[in-house]
Amino acid sequence: MRLVRIATGCDRMQLDQMYQEIILDHYKNPHRRGLREPFEAEVHHVNPTCGDEVTLRVHLKGDGDRAVVDDVSYDAQGCSISQAATSVLTDLVVGRTVAEAFDKHAAFLELMQGRGQVEPDEDVLEDGIAFAGVARYPARVKCALLGWMAFKDAVARVVETNGVAAR
Amino acid sequence: MTAAPEKAPLDVATIRKDFSILERTVRDGHRLVYLDSGATSQRPRAVLDAERAFLETSNAAVHRGAHQLAEEATDAYEGARARIAAFVGVAADEVVFTKNATEGVNLVAYAMSNAATSGAGAERFRVGPGDEIVVTELEHHANLVPWQQLCQRTGATLRWFGVTDSGRIDLSDTDGLITERTKVVAFTHLSNVTGAVTPVERIVARAREVGALTVLDACQSVPHLPVDFRALGVDFAVFSGHKMLGPSGVGVLVGRGELLGAMPPFLTGGSMIEVVRMEGSTFAPPPQRFEAGVPMTSQAVGLGAAVDYLTEIGLDRVAEHEHQLAEAALHGLAGIDGVRVVGPTELVDRAGVVSFVVDGVHAHDVGQVLDSLGVEVRVGHHCAWPLHRRMGVPATVRATFYLYNDLDDVRALVDGVHEAKRFFGVGEAPAVAAGEDRNGV
Numbered sequence: 001m002r003l004v005r006i007a008t009g010c011d012r013m014q015l016d017q018m019y020q021e022i023i024l025d026h027y028k029n030p031h032r033r034g035l036r037e038p039f040e041a042e043v044h045h046v047n048p049t050c051g052d053e054v055t056l057r058v059h060l061k062g063d064g065d066r067a068v069v070d071d072v073s074y075d076a077q078g079c080s081i082s083q084a085a086t087s088v089l090t091d092l093v094v095g096r097t098v099a100e101a102f103d104k105h106a107a108f109l110e111l112m113q114g115r116g117q118v119e120p121d122e123d124v125l126e127d128g129i130a131f132a133g134v135a136r137y138p139a140r141v142k143c144a145l146l147g148w149m150a151f152k153d154a155v156a157r158v159v160e161t162n163g164v165a166a167r
Numbered sequence: 168m169t170a171a172p173e174k175a176p177l178d179v180a181t182i183r184k185d186f187s188i189l190e191r192t193v194r195d196g197h198r199l200v201y202l203d204s205g206a207t208s209q210r211p212r213a214v215l216d217a218e219r220a221f222l223e224t225s226n227a228a229v230h231r232g233a234h235q236l237a238e239e240a241t242d243a244y245e246g247a248r249a250r251i252a253a254f255v256g257v258a259a260d261e262v263v264f265t266k267n268a269t270e271g272v273n274l275v276a277y278a279m280s281n282a283a284t285s286g287a288g289a290e291r292f293r294v295g296p297g298d299e300i301v302v303t304e305l306e307h308h309a310n311l312v313p314w315q316q317l318c319q320r321t322g323a324t325l326r327w328f329g330v331t332d333s334g335r336i337d338l339s340d341t342d343g344l345i346t347e348r349t350k351v352v353a354f355t356h357l358s359n360v361t362g363a364v365t366p367v368e369r370i371v372a373r374a375r376e377v378g379a380l381t382v383l384d385a386c387q388s389v390p391h392l393p394v395d396f397r398a399l400g401v402d403f404a405v406f407s408g409h410k411m412l413g414p415s416g417v418g419v420l421v422g423r424g425e426l427l428g429a430m431p432p433f434l435t436g437g438s439m440i441e442v443v444r445m446e447g448s449t450f451a452p453p454p455q456r457f458e459a460g461v462p463m464t465s466q467a468v469g470l471g472a473a474v475d476y477l478t479e480i481g482l483d484r485v486a487e488h489e490h491q492l493a494e495a496a497l498h499g500l501a502g503i504d505g506v507r508v509v510g511p512t513e514l515v516d517r518a519g520v521v522s523f524v525v526d527g528v529h530a531h532d533v534g535q536v537l538d539s540l541g542v543e544v545r546v547g548h549h550c551a552w553p554l555h556r557r558m559g560v561p562a563t564v565r566a567t568f569y570l571y572n573d574l575d576d577v578r579a580l581v582d583g584v585h586e587a588k589r590f591f592g593v594g595e596a597p598a599v600a601a602g603e604d605r606n607g608v
Contacts, residue, residue, distance in 0.1 A: 014194065015539050015590060019532075024591075050531060050547035051561050077561050079531035080591075143531065 052078030086147025197541025205567030217472035247471025256395030271405030334361030361510030489519030
């Protein structure tokens with residue numbers, strides 16, 4: 001029995017590294033969920049290997065370098081990792097300029113593609129640092145990036161049509 | 168009557184010794200519980216040895232050259248073809264080697280569009296506006312997308328059988344769906360998601376009445392059940408080597424000899440010709456007509472060895488063994504609140520493919536917990552997205568059983584699902600003492 005318990009403890013530690021409390025909190029209580037108006041672009045992204053999907057809208061205020069992400073709203077279906085990552089995304093980018101938001105995007109992408117070797121900067125990624133453990137599981141990286149890629153795509157579309165300077 | 172010795176239950180412990188990979192541990196020391204053979208199976212030593220022995224003694228390009236190695240390689244390649252053909256009840260020249268089953272379906276679909284510009288003998292393969300191709304809603308994408316594309320290229324119309332709530336093909340309107348307009352009926356023998364076995368004879372009987380060609384996706388049936396394509400009466404069938412203990416990179420298209428003889432080629436080039444002149448070429452008889460270029464050889468030899476291995480054990484015993492594992496899994500999962508099996512729960516016409524969802528825990532998350540315990544299952548839509556949509560679930564967890572799995576594996580799966588529910592706090596008592604923080608264990 002003792003051996004079984006130790007093994008169970010190890011399993012949970014491994015799982016706990018991936019499913020940090022922060023992730024489970026965002027999963028159970030996602031921030032800014034739902035589709036809202038106004039918005040300048042709406043995108044639909046899917047993860048073709050698992051069927052997870054997200055419909056995401058962005059609303060930008062202002063022009064040129066001063067354009068600010070005023071709202072990110074979304075409707076998504078997917079695992080805890082993809083749901084939580086999208087929730088964290090909205091915390092990180094709403095109220096920021098497009099350039100700042102893209103910097104967050106780049107930092108999150110670097111973390112997720114780092115195979116667990118990248119030390120995240122909490123000042124930049126805040127709750128996003130909780131995903132460091134996910135980066136060790138290549139099959140789950142796409143889950144974490146689903147909402148983030150949709151966000152970048154949506155902003156790029158607004159920038160394209162409205163000529164907002166992203167950087 | 169004494170029981171025939173080949174009906175004895177499988178000696179799984181002995182079989183497992185043939186699969187070295189099953190000795191390894193995963194995720195920090197867990198016994199590997201491999202429940203993903205529906206995606207790809209593991210290979211016994213006999214298959215690996217056959218490939219290596221071929222490469223170390225007889226490797227050469229087959230069907231070209233007159234030297235001794237070329238002769239031995241060709242014999243090995245054609246010998247494998249003959250054994251594989253006998254294994255599924257057809258003649259050797261009715262077996263075409265392809266890269267995989269997907270290529271087999273594409274081969275038929277592209278041959279049908281090529282028929283538009285081929286000679287008079289190819290007329291029966293032509294499709295166009297007004298013609299219909301019938302598939303089913305539970306197909307693997309490999310037996311759906313090539314037909315969608317054929318319709319797009321030719322102007323034919325795609326129609327499909329629906330699926331019942333228990334995950335079987337809904338055959339209630341077979342006569343209405345398969346009509347004089349139908350040119351092809353493409354359907355699976357055994358669903359890779361629900362485990363349902365199709366009553367092939369019913370569909371074949373109707374297709375014959377209207378003169379439609381039948382194409383059977385046998386990827387999940389040939390590895391797990393005794394299959395005789397001649398007895399089933401289908402015109403074409405496909406299956407993959409890697410799902411039946413064989414190598415990847417080799418699959419099989421089976422076609423009735425008379426049809427293969429009339430069908431235009433898909434890929435063209437070396438090996439598949441009869442006479443080549445600058446003005447034009449004629450083609451070799453089947454199966455060579457459909458095997459352009461230097462084919463995979465050690466893989467075909469390996470698949471021949473896999474067929475020998477399965478024949479020695481006996482597919483009827485394999486099927487019975489998997490039936491018992493499926494029964495145990497369905498029973499175990501039925502005892503867990505909030506678990507819903509996507510597929511038939513009765514064990515009639517049903518194989519060892521068990522897909523399910525857990526209320527409140529996404530399939531990916533269930534899979535992650537199972538993986539942390541060494542239980543390797545498939546999660547997602549398993550290349551059958553329309554079926555998942557029809558069943559009202561975005562994704563499922565799928566366990567598939569094979570001859571090397573045992574009841575311990577089933578227990579590990581069921582225990583793992585309980586653990587997933589506990590971990591995500593969905594209606595089970597926590598595994599750790601009250602007050603203990605999850606991160607503090």
